[in-house]
Amino acid sequence: MSTEQTGAPGAISYTHASDPGHAFGDQLLDVVVVGGGQAGLAMAWHLVGRGLRFVVLDAGSELGQVWRSRWDSLTLFTPAQYDALPGMPFPGRADTYPGKDRVADYLQAYAATFDLPVILNSRVTELTQAGGTFEVHTSDEIFYARQVVIATGPFQVPFIPPSARGLDGSVTQVHTSAYRKPQSLPDGPVLVVGGGNSGLQIAQELVATRRVDLSIGTSAPMLPQRLLGKDLFWWLTRFGLLCRPADSRLGRRMQARGELVIGTNRRKLRRAGVTFRPRLVEAEGHIVRFADGSSLKVGVVIWATGYRSDYSWIHVPGVANDGHVVHRRGVTDVPGLYFLGLSWQHTRGSALLGFVNDDAAYLTDRIMTHHQSAPPAKVGAVLMEQLVEGPMSNSAG
Numbered sequence: 001m002s003t004e005q006t007g008a009p010g011a012i013s014y015t016h017a018s019d020p021g022h023a024f025g026d027q028l029l030d031v032v033v034v035g036g037g038q039a040g041l042a043m044a045w046h047l048v049g050r051g052l053r054f055v056v057l058d059a060g061s062e063l064g065q066v067w068r069s070r071w072d073s074l075t076l077f078t079p080a081q082y083d084a085l086p087g088m089p090f091p092g093r094a095d096t097y098p099g100k101d102r103v104a105d106y107l108q109a110y111a112a113t114f115d116l117p118v119i120l121n122s123r124v125t126e127l128t129q130a131g132g133t134f135e136v137h138t139s140d141e142i143f144y145a146r147q148v149v150i151a152t153g154p155f156q157v158p159f160i161p162p163s164a165r166g167l168d169g170s171v172t173q174v175h176t177s178a179y180r181k182p183q184s185l186p187d188g189p190v191l192v193v194g195g196g197n198s199g200l201q202i203a204q205e206l207v208a209t210r211r212v213d214l215s216i217g218t219s220a221p222m223l224p225q226r227l228l229g230k231d232l233f234w235w236l237t238r239f240g241l242l243c244r245p246a247d248s249r250l251g252r253r254m255q256a257r258g259e260l261v262i263g264t265n266r267r268k269l270r271r272a273g274v275t276f277r278p279r280l281v282e283a284e285g286h287i288v289r290f291a292d293g294s295s296l297k298v299g300v301v302i303w304a305t306g307y308r309s310d311y312s313w314i315h316v317p318g319v320a321n322d323g324h325v326v327h328r329r330g331v332t333d334v335p336g337l338y339f340l341g342l343s344w345q346h347t348r349g350s351a352l353l354g355f356v357n358d359d360a361a362y363l364t365d366r367i368m369t370h371h372q373s374a375p376p377a378k379v380g381a382v383l384m385e386q387l388v389e390g391p392m393s394n395s396a397g
């Protein structure tokens with residue numbers, strides 16, 4: 001596919017839900033993509049190239065909202081040369097680390113450049129299937145499609161452990177998804193709970209101006225951002241570690257090791273003044289207790305404890321069980337229904353900006369195969385008209 005792709009005959013132009021001109025409710029689309037983050041937009045790029053009639057529905061009021069709402073100082077751990085979606089380089093010199101707003105800007109420019117048919121302010125509240133056609137419900141419309149790609153992101157509902165409920169109401173509690181900057185927290189010491197990238201980066205930022213305790217339940221593997229003058233992703237790519245299938249021996253071992261913490265480590269944080277604590281096991285009033293029996297009085301707690309999935313809106317049997325998607329490389333057992341952008345959907349790269357394209361390309365082939373095997377919508381409509389509506393009106397006459 002050419003990198004000069006600029007929209008396609010089948011595509012419907014980029015619009016907002018409030019625009020009057022996008023009434024598709026009475027038409028059968030080839031595909032609906034749910035979610036217009038990097039995964040949904042990469043998918044859209046491929047679908048445009050294949051001339052399919054489709055829309056991307058996104059809950060946000062602007063593209064890139066997920067990135068824009070992350071904390072102010074967040075910079076990518078993937079350098080610019082590993083942040084591009086198909087067909088458009090990520091702006092910025094190689095080996096520089098873009099800020100999170102640059103990703104939001106890039107996603108907006110990407111959709112505009114390729115005239116991708118995104119409809120904003122369109123949260124999908126229900127997905128059902130009847131007679132081989134998917135019904136995609138938003139608050140004010142129903143879209144009908146032969147195929148659906150769910151690209152709603154790997155990080156959906158902020159997770160806070162149940163022990164948090166024991167804390168006194170006067171303790172300030174913030175999940176990382178709501179954390180913005182040190183100045184927006186009340187003065188005083190902070191307890192950060194969680195030892196992934198978010199917890200360590202936020203602890204590092206806060207310790208410059210206040211006391212920080214960091215509770216880590218499970219130690220993640222930690223690697224420096226740069227090794228022997230090269231970025232970590234250069235090495236990971238070179239050794240093929242980002243494209244090892246999830247079900248390979250190495251893939252399984254990498255998943256079992258957990259999230260990779262990049263660019264910071266315990267020694268660096270300890271030197272900066274962070275006090276390490278083991279797993280938080282209990283919280284009551286203003287006191288939290290840790291697995292080693294120690295305790296701490298807290299006034300501000302940041303929960304860097306991750307996210308859970310929410311697929312409760314999918315009412316198609318056999319697709320999502322307890323928040324876990326049943327799929328093989330994003331392809332579900334329900335013909336025509338796919339996922340894109342899941343963590344470890346196929347490889348470690350599946351949920352990363354610069355690598356989601358591999359899965360998008362794979363799904364495109366599957367979508368095209370299904371599309372070509374499905375009877376064209378127009379034939380169905382003609383048959384309905386002739387065999388159902390026509391004879392009835394004839395006999396009435």
Ligand SMILES: Cc1cc2nc3c(=O)[nH]c(=O)nc-3n(C[C@H](O)[C@H](O)[C@H](O)COP(=O)(O)OP(=O)(O)OC[C@H]3O[C@@H](n4cnc5c(N)ncnc54)[C@H](O)[C@@H]3O)c2cc1C
Binds near residue numbers: 037067341
């Ligand atoms: C703190 C943090 C730092 C990260 N840093 C990097 C990095 O440096 N490099 C990298 O490559 N990756 C990074 N990632 C991982 C990954 O790239 C991002 O999480 C990315 O946002 C995932 O893109 P996505 O398109 O799959 O999902 P999202 O960006 O979450 O987009 C999902 C979209 O779906 C929409 N949506 C959700 N539900 C619905 C619904 N029901 N109906 C309609 N629309 C819906 C949302 O509005 C959103 O626009 C980071 C992740 C986090 C959390």
